[in-house]
Amino acid sequence: MDAERVRARLLEAVGPKGLVNDPAQLRAMSTPWRDSWPSEPLAVVMPGATAEVSAVARICHEEGWPLVPQGGNTGVTGAGLSRPGGRDVLISLKRMNRLRSMDAGDDIMVAEAGCILADLQAAAAAQERFFPMSLGSQGSCTIGGNIATNAGGINALRYGTMRQLVSGLEVVLPDGRVWDGLRKLRKDNTGYDLKHLFIGSEGTLGIITAAALFLSPRPRxxxxxxxxxxxxxxxxxxxxxxxxxxxxxxxxxxxxxxxxxxxxxxxxxxxxxxxxxxxxxxxxxxxxxxxxxxxxxxxxxxxxxxxxxxxxxxxxxxxxxxxxxxxxxxxxxxxxxxxRHEGISFKHDVSVPVSQVPVFIDQAGEALAARFPGIRQFAFGHIGDGNIHYNSLQAAGEPAADWAPRLPEVNRIVHDIVHRLGGSISAEHGIGQLRRQELPRYKPAVELEMQQRIKAALDPLGQMNPGKLFL
Amino acid sequence: MDAERVRARLLEAVGPKGLVNDPAQLRAMSTPWRDSWPSEPLAVVMPGATAEVSAVARICHEEGWPLVPQGGNTGVTGAGLSRPGGRDVLISLKRMNRLRSMDAGDDIMVAEAGCILADLQAAAAAQERFFPMSLGSQGSCTIGGNIATNAGGINALRYGTMRQLVSGLEVVLPDGRVWDGLRKLRKDNTGYDLKHLFIGSEGTLGIITAAALFLSPRPRxxxxxxxxxxxxxxxxxxxxxxxxxxxxxxxxxxxxxxxxxxxxxxxxxxxxxxxxxxxxxxxxxxxxxxxxxxxxxxxxxxxxxxxxxxxxxxxxxxxxxxxxxxxxxxxxxxxxxxxRHEGISFKHDVSVPVSQVPVFIDQAGEALAARFPGIRQFAFGHIGDGNIHYNSLQAAGEPAADWAPRLPEVNRIVHDIVHRLGGSISAEHGIGQLRRQELPRYKPAVELEMQQRIKAALDPLGQMNPGKLFL
The missing domain is CATH 3.30.70.2190 (Alpha-Beta Plaits)
Incomplete structure (x- = not known):
């Protein structure tokens, strides 16, 4: 692939403001805030409007170039990063950050994908409304990324995950066509609910460019x-x-x-x-x-x-x-x-039925201690949702490097217990690159097959975010 | 198709208790409570367990027999009825009516598809919990039907539609394989959320045999x-x-x-x-x-x-x-x-953004009165959800028969207005046979195409509930 030609065609689509050349900016977009995923894009675009996203997708579709959508780059599974080897066009939605409408009377706002979560919370508050999605990275994560990963956060107990807060979506499909599903409706039973396919799909089916979002009455x-x-x-x-x-x-x-x-x-x-x-x-x-x-x-x-x-x-x-x-x-x-300051940490973002949280914590703690004496358990999370961030630290005083190779075995022990208790190996962070090798062990084969069929149906060329979610 | 052979093979799968022969029972299952859909099944089965449903689906898959799932037969779009001409195997889920588990500690119950909604409300109440789905037919509708049509009802304003109340599903796929997605989890981000595809799919993708359902604290x-x-x-x-x-x-x-x-x-x-x-x-x-x-x-x-x-x-x-x-x-x-007592009624189950309800009622009333002088507006519904049951009656004193041919034009006038206001031509009842001719006028072509691709991906033989939802 001729990188010059790629960049020239993309420049056509997004104009000079939309093609990223600045090395610092490129580095920021290829560097995750946690862990380390080797990442090197073929080119990076930052379109300013849905029509530009559509043009980028169409070009990639024609040329067979893989396309990786990215929001605030705050994910922890590597889902929003290009693969190494300079094969992927990275498309950042950050310039698409307009609040298109605030319909306080309908308790709905329409925001572009690149809006920062905290800005949307503030926009709702200014209208005496409440947008309940709230998580640690809210100052830098984008609503598009929140939707693509079905974010959870601290208020899910009362308000649900991101999925419950979306009334409609605008999505650019892999071939560049735009699906305008930006409905401001609380009820709509006219066939399969496609928005729920895109929510949590981690950029593997299309590019979310805008969303209609439900607002709640503001708690006083x-x-x-x-x-x-x-x-x-x-x-x-x-x-x-x-x-x-x-x-x-x-x-x-x-x-x-x-x-x-x-x-x-x-x-x-x-x-x-x-x-x-x-x-x-x-x-x-x-x-x-x-x-x-x-x-x-x-x-x-x-x-x-x-x-x-x-x-x-x-x-x-x-x-x-x-x-x-x-x-x-x-x-x-x-x-x-x-x-992060304690050396190595083996992280697990798991969920089990709420009643099984104590069982899980006991069993995982015992099994890990038996296998790796001295291992320290570091658990916190949303017990109301059955969602525990179950982390393990190396034995006190031991060098992190000695423990690094134990990661796969630690994962296996923890996730096997989660699975036996009817749980999920990714409660809110998603699969991305991090868990795609493990997923087939825990997901019923028939479910994996359905997911693959849906992927093939909506992205037949396999152009959207390859190397994520699926093996 | 040799009806005797069909019945013999199905008898194998479900046993004598599961094959319906009683004429009164057959009539009840082919007669809707409202409107009239010509309906005549090839055979009617009433399996008692998931394994039997699976066997029926497998046989239909092998033989190329269309399969029509039915719950309490309380729908109003003809989605749960076999087509005329004796071509379809009708599968009633009514014998699958076990409450498999009541996990009050997890605020979840697992119910088979044939459970009557009112029975599930009562089961929850007995545990000091609340199952909020509530609608007029709750004494006879089944939870499987509620899920397959994404029922709405009167509490949707606070608790959402059926979709928000489902934690997991067990589904028999068109080829007879069973997808065990009966998760009791509040968070699970491990790929596309397939349950949301089956919810509201009106039996066109598979047969829902059981569901894990969220319970709420009981209002006091x-x-x-x-x-x-x-x-x-x-x-x-x-x-x-x-x-x-x-x-x-x-x-x-x-x-x-x-x-x-x-x-x-x-x-x-x-x-x-x-x-x-x-x-x-x-x-x-x-x-x-x-x-x-x-x-x-x-x-x-x-x-x-x-x-x-x-x-x-x-x-x-x-x-x-x-x-x-x-x-x-x-x-x-x-x-x-x-x-029903007032002669003819042209019924519309529409939704618009909440703020547009008065606009819709005004515009529809004016447009209909201009075209059909004397037509009476008969509107009620869930204004909090923007969902109005907008019905029209013939002019007072005029014979219903004279008005019957006006149905398509009345539908067109009402639905065009709904569409202009950003609304839906089916808020909670679904599409079924009733609206499938109209849907392509209002749904974006790209969305219809995605729906068809998903249908083809999950039911490649087109065996599930043909003639419903799609043209």
Whole structure:
């Protein structure tokens, strides 16, 4: 392939502003923020409009050039990176960042794929609405990437994953045709719901260029609490007690293992131990209501008092100010960052039925300790969704390099247990390059076959994001 | 095709209990409750287990016999009926009616496709949980049919359509293989989400045999109110006021035109006019909360007082007892039945963006009156979802037979307006046989093509429910 010719044809499609030449920018778009995926694009385009995306796709379709869509490059599975060897055209949606419409009366906004998540949250808030998707990278991830990976985040317990927040999509198909599915409808039963195919498809079926997104009423009362617990089983009891008492007001329930807080404190000097005494586990919960007078703090306090009385929690703090709430959540957001400082970390983003979370944590901990003495468990995550970020660190004091080769075996041990418990080896991060080798071990063959047939039906040339999701 | 041979082979698969011979039963399964679709099956089977469904599908696959799945036969588009001419094997799921598991701890139950919706509501309630799907036919419709048609109903405003309530599916594929996708997971990002393809596919891709279903906390407080209004635009203002004040507690908002209540009273002698003076339009709203002390009635009363003061409602009644609530909803459930007594009715189950409901009702009313003087508008439905059951009756006193030939033109007028407003010609009932001729006029060609490609990918022989959904 003549790289000069590729760039010349693409320049035709996107104009000088849309062809990326700056080495620093190229490097940023080929370098993931976590882990390391060798990546080298054939060319990088950054179109400014759907018509330009369409033109790029059409050219790639005619020429047989693979096309890799990228949003904010905040993914952790390598799904949005070009493969090594300079074979792929990388298409960044970041210049497509217009809020096309804010229909507060319909509780819907239409945003282009490159809009930054935090900007959309702010745009909704400015209209007294709430866009509930919220995750650590919200300052740099794009809504297109959130949709392509069906992002989860901390509010999924109450509001669902990204999938539940999409009313319609605009998608450029592999051959360059545009599907205008930007519907602002809450009900539409006119055949297969194609948007759900593109949501979570990791760029393997087409390029999402815009989305119609549902807005919710803005919560006007909020309460955050952190409790200390003996075990994940106690966290589950606490969750059930809260869910019973708080019902629709419970928006988040996060499980945190003690070591996560210790590591965070070690590397973030300003961070204080949240409770007077260290506890083996913690649960961080939040409730919200559109009713200012909902008295959420009284209700959580009552739950907490009852749980303390029953010996179901060890200690706790209920935030009495917005600043206290924010501090608790800031600590939560530091956890993912924390273990980067601890040497090697084997990461797993798994889900099991909610009732099986304690079983999973017990079994995985035992199996790993038996096989790799000294291995440290570093678990946190969305227990309300059954979604645990189950990470493992090398034994204290041992060199990370010695442990690196153990990754496949650690993955196997953890994922086999997840699978036996009816769980998923990727709850919210997706498959990308990271898990595509493992997926066939856990997915029923008939399901893999259906996925391949759909891929072949909608992307017959295999042009969209090759080397991701599928083997 | 030798019908004897067909029946002999099917008998092998399902045993004597699974082959339907009783003429009354055969008639019931070939006769829709509304409208009339000529229907005559080649044979009717009623398997008792997934393995039997699988065997039936395999035989049909080998023999090239079309297969038509049926649930409670409560659909209104002819999607669950065999075609005339005795060509189709009708497969009823009604004997598959086991609740396989009730996992209250996970807030999930696993039900076979033939379970009656009302039975599942009751099973959830017995565990202090809530299964929110609720519609007029709940005493006879099956959960499999609800899923295959992505049912909507009155609680969709708060809980979403059927799609939002499904955690996993078990599906028998056209070739008889079983896809076990019965996951009890709230997050699973491991490739295309196939369950969303089968949900709403109207039996054209496979046979849903069981589903894992999400349960919600059971509401412990409830308040129902009916207000009288001047116009749909006022209903929208009332909805927005409520949504602002009640937020997540608002579960339903139904619009009702005066004529609907008049017709219902004419044919239901026990029914009383709900307000002292007749009003042109009504809105029936419900709020629910898991918090017993939520004081929903006080909050709705305050909204009502403010709206009355602002001249935004004409009159109203707030139910002060469960019996009063139930009576208001019973009236609502009579509406669909009401217009059957009034001669001919041209029915439309449409949706538009919520803000466009008044525009749609105005425009459709004007256009129809201009073309067919005297035509009566009979509109009610889920205004909170933008979903209106927009029906038209022949001019008062005129013979229905004279009006029958006008159906295609009435459909065209109504659906063209819906389409111009960005709406859907089938909000919750589906396409089936009823709308398949019209769909290509309104669906983008590229979307129809994708749907056909998916159909061909998953049902390459075109064996599943031919003559439905597609042209």
């Amino acid at each position: 009362a909020r309460c955050t609490a952190l409790v200390g617990l003996e075990s994940p089983a106690m966290a589950l009891r606490w969750l059930r007690r809260l869910r019973h008492a708080m019902g629709e007001h419970l928006t988040a329930c996060e499980l945190i293992e003690r070591i996560c807080i210790e590591v965070a404190m070690r590397h973030q000097p300003g961070l204080r131990d949240p409770l007077a005494q260290p506890c083996p586990w913690y649960a961080l919960v939040e409730a919200g209501s559109c009713d200012e007078a909902a008295a959420l703090d009284e209700r959580i306090t009552a739950c907490f008092a009852a749980a303390l009385e029953a010996g179901e929690v060890l200690d706790g703090v209920i935030a009495t100010s917005l600043a206290q709430s924010d501090a608790l959540w800031a600590m939560r957001e530091m956890l993912a960052e924390g273990h | 407080a409830r308040c129902t109110a009916l207000v009288g209004l001047e116009s749909p635009a006022m209903a929208l203002r009332w909805l927005r006021r409520l949504r602002h004040a009640m937020g997540e507690h608002l579960t339903a908002c139904e619009l009702i035109e005066r004529i609907c209540i008049e017709v219902a009273m004419r044919h239901q002698p026990g029914l009383r006019d709900p307000l002292a003076q007749p009003c042109p339009w009504y809105a029936l709203v419900e709020a629910g909360s898991c918090d017993e002390a939520a004081a929903l009635d006080e909050r709705i009363t305050a909204c009502f007082a403010a709206a009355l003061e602002a001249g935004e409602v004409l009159d109203g009644v707030i139910a002060t007892s469960l019996a009063q609530s139930d009576a208001l909803w019973a009236m609502r459930e009579m509406l669909a039945e009401g217009h």
